[in-house]
Amino acid sequence: MNILNILLTILSFVVTIGILVAVHEFGHFWVARKLGIKVLRFAIGFGTPLWTYTSKKGDKTEYTLAAIPFGGYVKMLDEREGDVPKEDVDRAFNRQPVWKRFLVVLAGPVFNFIFAIAAFALTYMIGMNAVRPYIGTVAVDTPAAVAGFQEKDQVLAINGIKTDSLSSVRLLLLNEYLESPQIDIKVKTTANDEVVRHLDLSSVKLLAEEGNHMEKTGINFWHPPHVPIIMNVLADSAAAEARLEEKDVILSYDNIPATSVETLTQYIQQHAGKTVTLMVKRGDTEKALHITPKPSQRDGKTIGLMGVHLAKQLTDKDKNDLFFIHHASFGEALSRGAIETWRMSMMTLKVMGRLITGEASLKNISGPITIAKYAGISASIGFTVYLSFLAVISLSLGVLNLLPIPMLDGGHLFYYIIEIIKGSPVSAKFESMGAQVGMVMVGMLMVIAVYNDVMRIVG
Numbered sequence: 001m002n003i004l005n006i007l008l009t010i011l012s013f014v015v016t017i018g019i020l021v022a023v024h025e026f027g028h029f030w031v032a033r034k035l036g037i038k039v040l041r042f043a044i045g046f047g048t049p050l051w052t053y054t055s056k057k058g059d060k061t062e063y064t065l066a067a068i069p070f071g072g073y074v075k076m077l078d079e080r081e082g083d084v085p086k087e088d089v090d091r092a093f094n095r096q097p098v099w100k101r102f103l104v105v106l107a108g109p110v111f112n113f114i115f116a117i118a119a120f121a122l123t124y125m126i127g128m129n130a131v132r133p134y135i136g137t138v139a140v141d142t143p144a145a146v147a148g149f150q151e152k153d154q155v156l157a158i159n160g161i162k163t164d165s166l167s168s169v170r171l172l173l174l175n176e177y178l179e180s181p182q183i184d185i186k187v188k189t190t191a192n193d194e195v196v197r198h199l200d201l202s203s204v205k206l207l208a209e210e211g212n213h214m215e216k217t218g219i220n221f222w223h224p225p226h227v228p229i230i231m232n233v234l235a236d237s238a239a240a241e242a243r244l245e246e247k248d249v250i251l252s253y254d255n256i257p258a259t260s261v262e263t264l265t266q267y268i269q270q271h272a273g274k275t276v277t278l279m280v281k282r283g284d285t286e287k288a289l290h291i292t293p294k295p296s297q298r299d300g301k302t303i304g305l306m307g308v309h310l311a312k313q314l315t316d317k318d319k320n321d322l323f324f325i326h327h328a329s330f331g332e333a334l335s336r337g338a339i340e341t342w343r344m345s346m347m348t349l350k351v352m353g354r355l356i357t358g359e360a361s362l363k364n365i366s367g368p369i370t371i372a373k374y375a376g377i378s379a380s381i382g383f384t385v386y387l388s389f390l391a392v393i394s395l396s397l398g399v400l401n402l403l404p405i406p407m408l409d410g411g412h413l414f415y416y417i418i419e420i421i422k423g424s425p426v427s428a429k430f431e432s433m434g435a436q437v438g439m440v441m442v443g444m445l446m447v448i449a450v451y452n453d454v455m456r457i458v459g
Contacts, residue, residue, distance in 0.1 A: 048067045273294075
């Protein structure tokens, strides 16, 4: 990864966290103000303040932007945290009826969901690049082979839910699997017949380990024959040492015609530390270059890496067959945004449930390093892709904060539900014990997430 990519990754990560924290905390802030609660400070980040502004009117709220962007807070007037002037006692948070406190706390996650809906909707209104979901080569002795899938089947619906893009098929298939391993997939064959294929995944544990979930079903997606073209050469890589350059077209490897990025990548991975001869076209000339893929560990196996970003050089016909831009009107985009947010939120909860029962591997948990990586990747691809990434992280933040874990918003909401049932607040001792338990739980979750992030890098 060169210095520009590193800087883009860091900047994208800081912007991502800043936006989502601001959205979350603004939810608490806005609802508190609307309900007449006095807000003393609205802060994004922790540590040394980089910028501070105090409003001249009204409550003279202090707005702060701090150096460490991993979080934020809204400080409200509260008798438990200091003396409160008599004239402001009725505006203290702790003096509010439970329904008001409930709404203030709930507002943070709700605003994350609202942001996700708006972000998804905006991507559809701008125009979302999409790939049509054609089935590729079906692996033998897999559920997909048993179901009778054929190459170039086009997926039309999953369990009666219409779908028209590769990304939605991946999401919908996993979501439906978490509901039931028996899945009906409607496809259009190469003969233009519409048939339903029954995919039985009862013998497949898609989340038992980290990896490509679709491969475990036996389904691969179709890519037309194409020539791999180099988009970027990483510094200090095998490709740099072999003097490969940006826009080089790879024609063959060890005299094998290069007809896809996937087969070339697979061949390189199988030849770690071994010299491979590439025939490349550079401008109007062709030349042979020798590359020795550098060994790297992945999932306990040694694979070879070239150190390049590859793209697919397709014919105009194949581009038109495979790619399209998904436009939607305001109403349709808003509806799609709400549906996508709901489905992904439910899927997140289902996966969390599988993690608790042990049916899903803890390796599926990602932390700040992985978020930073994908923030940089999505930002480098384009605005709509980055916007979709923001939506996914925002709804995940909303779901996480609604879990009944002390320290999180969901923990406070749980206390308020108890208060509503018993007619009085939970005791300070109970709340203190809960905070300690919550700290341990959140700490363990962060350790697992960071550990997984590090292992993805070194492994």
